Amino acid sequence: MRYNDSQKPMNTRRFLLIILLLLGGAIFGLTAQASEATQGQGYATPTPRPDGRIIYVVQPGDNCISISLLNGITLEQLRALNSNLDADCKLIAGQELLLGLGGPAVASPTPGPAPTPTPIQPTPTPFTGTTEICVLIFDDQNGDALHQELEPGIEGGAVSVSNSAGTFSQSQTTTSAPDPTTGLAAPVCFSDVPEGIYTISAGVPDTYNPTMLMTYTLEVKAGDRAAVAFGAQSRLQTVEQPAETSGSKSGWLGAIGGISILAGLGLGWYALRLRKPKSRYLR
The missing domain is CATH 2.60.40.10 (Immunoglobulins)
Known part of the structure; x- marks a missing residue:
């Protein structure tokens, strides 16, 4: 029986379709497996440890895809957080995988006696003026x-x-x-x-x-x-002060000059009196 060349593309398409169906079925099975594990075991996302790391412990039958789907992270994120994973993402039961970082888990406090309410005092407002x-x-x-x-x-x-x-x-x-x-x-x-x-x-x-x-x-x-x-x-005001001093000195000098003139006139009159001839009386 002979096949013409037109049938070859048809066979290739069928082959690719079968491969896609197989891959889709595998992914669906893994998703269903993760979903069943979550529903059956009541899975809860791990809480942060005291150092803040969120750790997942690998269980039998786990793989990287199921763990990423189970914890709501992508496969790329899982690989980035765990650099020790190989190219095939092989896992061993009991292996610890880092899922992320968070605050440390807070322990629930033990209930105790209710404290006596204290009246709240007004907080003084800091002064920030100018x-x-x-x-x-x-x-x-x-x-x-x-x-x-x-x-x-x-x-x-x-x-x-x-x-x-x-x-x-x-x-x-x-x-x-x-x-x-x-x-x-x-x-x-x-x-x-x-x-x-x-x-x-x-x-x-x-x-x-x-x-x-x-x-x-x-x-x-x-x-x-x-x-x-x-x-x-x-x-x-600074310039006027020397002028007042000069004026006062001039006044004193004028007074002294006047006194000197009067004294000179008095001495001249006295000298004239001395030079006048004495009177002769006849006997």
Whole structure:
């Protein structure tokens, strides 16, 4: 009996179909076996050991496919977790396989007497606010580098506040207007300043000379209020003082000169009296 060439593809297709059916049946059988083992034995996924590892102990008749299906992991995951498995995935009863990692098993505590309820005290809320820095440039009229209560503020000065972290930097201009409440010199204030280390710098108008160092560094805490004062003295006031001294010296010199002139006139009159001839009386 002869077969023509058209029948060869048909035979090849049948052969491949038979192989696929056999493979499908084998996989179905393994799945059914794993399912029956789960139902019959009441299988539960192993719990983590004290070191956190989840271990499965190989049972007789187990294979890698049934174990992966039984524990809900893929065959690739099983191989990756167990590098000692060979290419054929041969198993021995009693062999331990790593299924994953988890937290250690927690033992159920033994019931004891119920504790007496304790009233819950309110937890204090930590303070995370900001601070305030106030800066004054005052007219140091007596030049002692100390702010006296009645010394006023200076108009047109410049102050700046910046922290060492470079996250805060502000500047303002000072005023000579007094505080409306106290009537004293009023500083300029920087609000909502985060706590940290700050450098305060001040610059005075051209008509003033500083009487102290015009830079100051300080550390502030949240909720605190810091105040810094810088002093400067007017140049006009400094120049007028020698003029007053010269005027007073000129007055004294004028008085001494007047006295000298009067003394000279008196001496001249006395000399003329001495040179006058004496009177002769006739007998």
